[in-house]
Amino acid sequence: MPWDAAGPGTGMDDDDALMARAAAGEQAASRALIARHGPRALALAVSMLSDRAEAEDVAQEAMLRLWKQAPKWRPGEAQVGTWLHRVVQNLAIDRLRRRRRWSQDDPPERPDGAPGAEARLAEADRASALRGAIAALPDRQRAALTLRHFAELSNPEIAARLDLSVEAVESLLSRARRSLAATLKDRRDALGLEAGLDPAGDA
Template identity: 45%
Template structure:
């Protein structure tokens, strides 16, 4: 369907008026523990998948819940993945994601199109919430990633790849939060260094420095673990 047609459908919708200071409907921000994805838009309403994020945010500012659901459908998975890498567990990640989209709902009218992509703003909000959570947990120091799995690994290869991923995740959690964030944005979220710098509100050079330190730390941590495993195998421990 042409984009202009989609825009027309959005314009024809009668938005739910959101009173000043109103909270979200209780069913709007339910995140599934089986993967953290928002449900499909129900009720025979027009499809919103071809409408740009900026227009959806404008609709959310007028109280349009289905526009907010469409934004969740597009971006929730990446927000949950970012938070899980930063915090180390799914439950906390889903809490952070819920808070991120609650802020979208409450503050959509403050969004200024053109200043940054909506996805960049979401990353920044999620990042700040994660760092705040880590600070509350007492982590005040905010200062080689495996190749993708082959398409058809053998059972042994699949087991080995899963073990490597687990070990990398464990090593990632030992990094200082800002190094962990740089790795997460660059390697797992697929952002460029320029985009990561915008999310982190630092210079590109600072991101490159954080990435360099993070890679060296991960390499050292994984090498130490490999040496310990070999020692145990050789000694029969």
């Protein structure tokens, strides 16, 4: 997709009209939406991933999801740019999570026996509970928390990637941790969740 093709020539139609035309199969409308929103989607993906090739994959996947959404699009319920920003952000976060998993060394081999199996089950239970709680957070809180604890970025790095001030990032992290602590308070000790996700954890 020609991500850098933004500029004049996108037409005067608003996004809702372009979505309706794209849903009807009009290629010109699809090209106009790419020209209007593609560069911004790519820039967000690049800022979060710091990898042009990966960012292009994410931006392309987000635009494909937009086309699939076109027949169900209801004018006035959402803005295309906001919807696309959220999709790009979530796709980029998924990639950052996978990077973290891939970068970790394989755990040392354990002799057969109950302790190793129990540890693996506990880890799976902990990960499942934490994923569910994080998924329920508001978009910006989820993005900030994921970049901090899964991508291991500093607050200034997160601020740069999300186009926010460092103070805004600190506020998002604090609110996200409070929400997680409230959601998981009855299971935190049993799950052995890390202190860094507590409200008083390191920001």
